[in-house]
Amino acid sequence: MATEGAPAIATTTVQVEPVQQQKKSVSGLKSFLAGGFGGMTCVLVGQPFDLIKVRLQTAESGQYKGMLDVAKKTIAKDGITGLYRGMGPPLAGITPIFAVSFWAYNLGKKIVYFATPNRKSQDLSLTEYAVAGFISAGPTTLFMSPVERIKVLLQIQGQGGEGTTKYKGPIDVIRKLHKEGGIGSIYRGVGATFIRDAPGSAAYFWAYEFTKRLLTPPGASPDSLNPLSVLFAGGMAGVAMWTIAIPPDVIKSRIQSAPAGTYSGFMDCLRKTVKSEGPKALFKGIGPAFLRAFPANAGAFLGYEASLKVMNSLW
16 A cells, blocks of 8 residues: 655645645535536547447457457447447446546545544545545446446447347447346446556546646645646556556456356356466456556546646636
């Protein structure tokens, strides 16, 4: 886990800034709109990399030679739009997902303040930012898991060379999953999603706040950072998350894409994956995940921060 953050900035003017900044950011409507805008940016930038990652994670051994082979075969079969297969669910769901994520992150910070009433500084330490990020994964998982279940099934469709199309789109996936196994089928992989996102979100927000702190000039506020600095901080947040999230993401993708009854749970999937393919299977898709992490999350945080500043200036 990350070590305790740097001490709070000494000047009185800057020291009270985090409280003011937090009060601005907890507006539900603003969080929803800003998070949604950032999330849509994240999906548009990162979807092709995500599709390649999922196909590498779920394909039979030897089906693909690597990232470029996945891209080449996908484009040859479905055209360039094939790289955006399965984009509907995350694009439609990303507004509530990011809204809940940032809302829950602010809630996590409130919980930290509540748990430390006698604190000497209102500035949160980096460890406390990580705790708030960990807390944010709980509510977010409830939205994230079914969206990713639908997305994964659409992304792997056709990769085995089958001639028929099982799902016509997101609504058709939901209908058929519910018919096969009810709400439990739609939420398959929810535990694996939380195992991936709890530590991943802790690293995500920790890295974002840490990088912003490094880039902020002495005596200034992180709010004053220029767009390039925000882009860099957001990109580093994405890299930090996926540095630790790949193994549980592989397990999540396999649980969500496999036929019912293939795995009894996270540990069963982990055991069977390692037994059949070795530990290296837990890092399948790491290339496209890292290629996607920086630009997608840079766009997400820039979109969030920029739209939030616009809204704060208007009301």
